[in-house]
Amino acid sequence: KSEEPQSAPAATSTAGQQVVQSPSGSAGPTCTLDQFGGKKFDLKTATVGFSQSEKEANPFRIAETKSIKDEAAKLGIANLKVTNAQSQFSKQITDVQQLIAQGVQLLVIAPLNSDGWEPVLQQAAAKKVPIITVDRKINAKACSDYLTFIGSDFHEQGKRAADRMIDALAGKGKVAILLGAPGNNVTTERTDGFKERIAEKAPGIQISFEQTGEFAREKGQQVTEQLIQSNPDINGIYAENDEMALGAVTALKGAGKEAGTIKIVSVDGTRSAVQGIADGWLHAVIESNPRFGPLAFETAQKFLDGQAIPDKVVISDRDYDTSNAKDSLGEAY
Amino acid sequence: MTSIASSRREQVSRVLQQHGALMVLAMLVIVGSLTFDSFATAGNAASVVVSSSFLAVIAIGMTFVIISGGIDLSVGSLFVLGGVLAAYGSQYGLLMALALPLGACGVVGLLQGLVIARTGMAPFIVTLAGLLGVRGLMLAISDEGATTYLVKNPAFASLGQGELLGLTYPVYITAALALVAMVLLQRTGFGQNVYAIGGNEQAAALMGVPVARTKVAVYVMSALLAGLAGALNAARLSSGVTILGIGLELDAIAAVVIGGTLLTGGAGGITGTVAGVLLLGVIQSLINQVGNLTSAFQQVVSGAFLALVVVAQRLLSKAQRLS
Amino acid sequence: MTELTSKPAPRTDLKPRIFAWVQDYGVYAAVLALLLFNVLFTPHFLDVSNFRTQFVQVTPIVIVSLGMALVIGTQGIDLSVGSVMALAAALVALYLGYGALPALIVAVIGGAVVGAAGGALVAYVGVQPIVATLALLVGIRGIANVLVPQLVEFRNPDLIALGSSSVAGIPIIVLIAAALTLIMLFVVRRTTFGRQVVAIGGNRSASELSGLPVKRVLLIVYVISGLLAALAGVLATARLQASDPTSLGLFIELSAITAVVVGGTPLTGGRIRVLSTVMGALLMQLLAATLIKHNLPQSWTQMVQAVIILAAVYATRERANR
């Protein structure tokens, strides 16, 4: 028997749905079935492959995989094959290759890394299998190497986090960054965006500490413990995901700090983090919405119907702060 | 007469010990083909073979190290470093794309080998330091992993992507390396020295085996092969991906040991290792065939498979008389 | 004070004596050197709260290393400890509804069962320790994640208190680690079991012929390692105030092995040094803390760690017989 569940009941299926940022394809080039050169098929009877990059062990990945599976079920797609690369990039390449070998007609990929997809793209191109990448981009040509990308703009997330931090500290103070896993695109872009915006808008803010918390709560806690010990004058912490932010909260509590004395801004929008805002420990959270299912299949269907689809679908993420945290709890994942 | 009979029995069990992995592999393939339609297809087989080839190259080097009584934990990091350097070097042509990773990894292997051979420190710990240090080095040259160098050189890229009879070049390179390694191990003085120092280092020294030199050579070889695997992989992926290779050393060790090579050194061979690598690949492919396992279940299944395979392999070889 | 190693014969000349001293106490010296460096160059290092942080953070590694030292003493290795920690975290989350103590007991039993599985593979089936425990490393984390697929926060006050309260200013979990160290010291130095462990590590067939219950001892050793890892998992969970089977204990096996080896216990078995193992863990903790506090990038951190590990092990290495 586990403890009574404490968080709000699961969000209804439509709550927290992704919203496309720019109404479809207003900017940028578009892509049609003819341009891509594929053949039309019926999505319902087709074999569809989904390659997940990381274990379904954090809220983001769980929500992402679930959303794809649920939507497939809803649409009556009987033949969905799901693989998981367990955070090993080589394995993801192999996984996708084996999906192609198994004869999938549509691939949805949540890439672990943006580069290094050459062998997969070649193989998919040879068989004219359209690829939709979700949440991270693949560095290749849309509409020929792959079909399109659906996801957030991590760079933008970093910038928005910086805006929130600047607000919170009124433009000056010392900030620490809890970096994600090294070498990861997400880490790089969320860091660059944040630093760029700080440098540009708030020269009074000094980034005096940046250490990796590897996207994990325990690591976030440990690093923060060291941090507040050796840099007691820190004013703000930018955590590149919610887990590390929550770890930092535990560390601050353990060190006897009051809620809100150190401003924490993070990215993701998990339910615990939104709760953290409501409790006063987090200042703001930039959402990164993982519910790609509906949008992915909608885009695929449009494409198969012969409509033009944009080469990238950037979703509009919202922010959570004290003004909306309590109300949005049901929509957070 | 007794000795002839007993030696035949021993020969049979020795064959079992050496090819236990091969037999388990055959069993898995048969079961897999009967269970899943899309398993025994040429495409799937090719993907298993192609993706296994990089691990195989590393495992071949690891086989030498383990037979010599050592272990090399740095191969995963060398694999990434090799890839990053190859992608970086490919800007300057095919030659640099190969020379840079091989040179750097060779130097690392040389250092590790020298430290192990000269100071008598445990290989486990020396190469663990190698694992950390080399990954640090890789992060340092790739801007903490943020920079991914792309392979623009078509000659180098085709080394990893070119195909012959449905299989990419790395498969053939791996096969050639395996053959050379087999001859090296079984049919040269160097190979004999490797077995000898793994079997009884002190005795080997007293028998006049150049222990230090052999050890250094073995670690250099392992590092070179890891670097080569990394370079080939970079050619295949057309980029020097920085997030690769974590835990790769454990895969390589598992493959070698499943292949019947004793971790205590002194016995083993390349055929077993290749079978071990393929076994791991097939297990993975079978798990993918099932299609809808959650990531956690996939881990449970591969852990269980691994346990099953080592137990089976062990029981098959238990006929071997214990000394 | 040497630990279950033979006391070196009385020596007259100085050089070998210094050598032997460095070999036995090198890790203590390294810890001292690092402390000194920090006192001089790290701001706020001498705060009590800092030492608290370091001790608290090192506890799980210390506890895991104690079991690891025992396993390494038998010439084995246990790669499954990190996954056992994860399993313990999962079990705690599942059974916390019955209270903190029952949950802890279930978690520790879970660890013992995993240890027994590894031990049985090693002792009775004859699988090589590194592969047997590698299979567990993969499989057990899978099971932990099947049981509890994601991080679960909890509010159980007893468990939170276990992780964050202190007695006489010393965190409870540190006291637990200290007590376990003393127990392990006693077991290794004073009990039949301890002697049997090192004898088996030193020469297994001689031990068999001497009538030692070799297989049983091996089994128990792995069970103890599993038990301790599970306990470490529970304590880490209590401290995190959340059960996180996904990432708890990842790569801790390497840290634990490093601690043991840096402490001067040879991987070839037949010897166990308990206090030095704890020192080895402290050394690695202090090193990590130093690098974080000085805000070095990851690349530097890893390279410096590599160098320090090499230097420490070099100092404590076995002498060549020349």
Next chain:
Amino acid sequence: MAAVLEAKGISKRFPGVLALDSVHLALLPGEVHALVGENGAGKSTLIKVFTGVYHPDGGELRHLGAPAAFGTPLDAQRAGISTIYQEVNLVPMMSVARNLLLGREPRGRFGVIDATRMYAEADRILSGYGVDTDVRRPLRTLGIGAQQMVALARAVAVDARVVIMDEPTSSLEPREVETLFGVIRRLRDEGIAVMYVSHRLDELYQVCDRVTVLRDGRVAHTGPLAGLDRLKLISLMLGRDLNEVKADGLTRFSRDRHGAANGQEPPAVEARGLTRRHVLDGIDVSVRPGEVVGLGGLLGAGRTETAKAIVGAMPLDGGQVLVAGLPLRGGSTAAAIRAGISLLPEDRKAEGIVPTLSVRENIALAALPALARAGVVSDAKIDRMVEIFMRRLRIKAASPNQLVSELSGGNQQKVLLARWLAVRPKVLLLDEPTRGIDVGAKAEVQALIDELAEEGLGVLLISSDLEELVEGADRILVLREGAVVGELTGDQVTEERIMATIAEQSDD
């Protein structure tokens, strides 16, 4: 004649001992030079200095008249010095042929090893030494004697100017010893210098020309062997007065046991129909309290296997072991030890000592349960017991806490003997108990066996030393190819009868 190899004032210090103290020794071409001394006198150490394993702390090594310093055994080998070490130093998991020819395998095309030729050549070389075995088998499957012959063949096969042998005969059969002596004489005639270390004095008189006696790391005597009285030699080795040695005599076994007919007592241990495929073929052995039963036979006859089977250290296909009439649980050495049966194994390095532990821990190992209460060992008890045994067996160690691996071979053997006596067994199985033990200690051990038998201990004595067997045993079972082919009792117990029994059976 100029010395091929010469030690000039060589010293070597180990922590706690001065193993060699300015030793002078010159080895001349065409001579067989005996090197003798008590256990721990420094013989093996001197040899290892000659072969580049150890580097001397003082003094000079001269090779062919010029100063030489061998950095490694390989250097020494290149200089034509080839060695058979006291402990078999080959690679157990490699095949016999590869061990024999390691480093000089026949090459075929492309410089690649020609396996067929390698096996043929190994076969040819080994049959010259009377070893008839499949050369593809891993070396470890051979008996220790056969392994020693492989080491010998290996050492002699290289072009050597100097051949050094450290107790080469300790695990050889009489027949093999003859083969070896033939080889040694041939080497001598070819002008090669042979250095020969042995504790078997009669062997020295058979083949050696000169002798050097080491005592406590110093040269006590050097000179021609012919004309040196045997007792005189012993007194030089032991450093005791000649008359004293004469008075003590060299009686090994004090009692004339052959008459002692203690027939009616029930056996302390009885093995019935021990069978293991290809190894043991229905062996029956029984040992009564106070009786010394000898096991004779050629190399590979299955004596070691019989002993191991009795203590449950080897799985059996059939047969059982009864202690005091009750069957013993098979496959458990612990059960056998609890029932009062223990085995002193023949291979001391692989199955005897625990090299990482001290002398003290090694002695106490098997007796631990008796020395502990509730699983906590009593150091006081251990210290007392270790003290007693170190004194009684005259174990030469810097302290009880010295690592056992640092002791000389003979002293390691004594430590093992102490380990087994410490469990107070009812029946002791001794597999080559005096192998590598010096004359003084050998007499002590033999006297001890007598004493123990007198106290009611049953002893199963396995020895390749026929003299020891004959003098020590009340009754001898002769084994061949895993079966008992003869039992000698009373007056039949003679060396000739043993040889005859083995030979008779070999003829058919």
